[in-house]
Amino acid sequence: MSPRRFRVIAVQPQWHAADFTSARAFRAWLRRQFEAARPEMSRDRPTLVVLTELNGLPLVLRGGGWALGLRTLERVAMALFLARLPRTLPVLLRERVSPVRALQLADSDANTRLYLHTCRDLAREYGVYVCCGSAPTPRYRLQDGRLRREPGVLTNQSVILDPDGALVGTADKVYLTPDEETGGVDLSAGVLEALRVFPTPVGDLGVAISLDAFRPDVIGALDAQGCTVLLQPDANGASWTALEGLAPDPANRRDQPLAWLESSWAVTARGGQIRYAVNPMVVGNLLDLTFDGQSAITGPADEAPALRSYVMTPPRPGFLALAPWVEDGPPEHLRSLGQHLAAHSGHPRENAYHTAVLHADLTLPAVSRPLPERTPHEHALQALLADAVLPTRRVPWGLLGLGALVYAWWRKR
Known part of the structure; x- marks a missing residue:
């Protein structure tokens, strides 16, 4: 059998809240990423485009452009929860979830459809495999020809599509950061044993979303299943040149670029599967x-064109492609610049980040293993991609009288 020769593309986009306030704006934001990647898409070999983590999370803002003036996500979320009380309150009471999870679940059917259909249409149009990044996603099942959502569940989930827009597979994030847990956006953790590898013409794909790529048990599980191409969609919620410190040792703070060397780069540098x-x-x-x-x-x-590395770290082998940061220079200057770029800094360079499109041509032995069997959730998502009708729910208008109690509870929290 002939070896697999293919191209991978990593898109580093910039987001703004306004990109998510309407379906039209979201579709345009994703399309700009594919247009930026178009010159790098191969004409003579399969191409895989990999998008970023939680790029579906801000869809909670859809229809809420009026609230952006409140300036913080917490205030905006509270305003949207109250404005959408006929949808959010029943979810909160029926499924016994937090207000922030209820806010996301209340419109999750429509937002999941928008997210996946947009990615599906772009995969078809550009003729590429797509790792859609990740989005807060409910757990679905098919029942009587319709989609049903499992109450209360909302994972950080990555979806892989083929060039026909059909589902290849899904993966949930196992290790959540504090910002994703209770007190943050309140997502459900995935299950390590549920992670699988998907043999395709663009590699034996395993997904380790952000923090998962730092965890030996996640990497070990994917390695044991024959993963040859690790996909790490990421949304690092901090200035790149700030100090990092996460469990189990938050006191062990170090520069974030140095910490990141313990994820994808370390996995491939060890020379394993x-x-x-x-x-x-x-x-x-x-x-x-x-x-x-x-x-x-x-x-x-031996496939890297030169020695290089993240800012504030010494050059090293193994980077086939690397996006530059905003500037290079002494660490103290870069730390200061990171603060200037950050939200609400008030500095003239606030939000002046660097976007990029990276690509590399890869070669692997021919694949001989079939795709793993689809889960019930994946069967449901494929039905959604094939335009199955999502269920509609009656709005219990009588529950609106409890809105004041919820508002008071949230303020106390």
């Missing part, structure tokens, strides 16, 4: 939140 990794990172300020980083494609040292 996972030969390549693709790590796109979103940049930009979303209300009061800051996202920054350097996207990268890593692989064997």
Whole structure:
């Protein structure tokens, strides 16, 4: 059998809250990413385009442009919860979830449809495989020919599509950051044992969303299943040149670029089963939140064109492609610049991040394994991609009288 020769593309976009206030704006934002990547799409081999983590999260703002003037995500979320009380309150009471999860679940059917249909249409139009990044996604099942949502569940989920827009597979993020847990956007953690590898013409794909790529048990599970191309969609919620510190040792603070060397680059540098990794990172300020980083494609040292590395770290082998940061220079200057770029800094360079499109041509042995069997949730998502009708729910208008109680509870929280 002939070896697999293919191209991978990592897109580093910038987001703004206004990109998510309407379906039209969201579609245009995603399309701009594919248009930026178009010159790098191969004409003679399959292409995989990898998008960034949580690029569907801000769809909670859809129809809420009027609230952006409140300036912080917490205030905007509270305003949207109250404005959408006929939808949000029943979810909160029936499914016993927090207000922020209820806000997301209340419109999750429509937003999931918009998100996946937009990615499906772009995969078809551009003729590429797509790792859609990730989005807060409910757990679905098919029942009597219709989609049903599992109450209360909302994972950080990545979806892979083929060039026909059909589902290849899904993966949930197992290790959530504090901003994704209770007190943040309140997502459900995935299950390590549910992670699978998907053999395709563009690699044996395993997904480790952001923090998962730092965890040996996640990498070990994917490696054991034959992963050869690791996909690490990322949304680093901090200035790239700030100090990083996460559990289990938050006191062990170090420069974020140095910490990032322990994810995709370390996985491919060790020379194991996972030969390549693709790590796109979103940049930009979303209300009061800051996202920054350097996207990268890593692989064997002998395939890298030169020694290089993230800012504030020494050059090294293994970076097949690397997005530059805004500037290079002494660490103290870069730390100061990162603060200037951050949300609500008031500096003239606020939100002046660097976008990029990276690509690399990869080669792997021919694939002989079939795709893993689809889960019930994946069967449901494929039905959604095939335009199955999502269920509609009656609005219990009598519950509106409880709105004042919810508002008071939220303020106390």
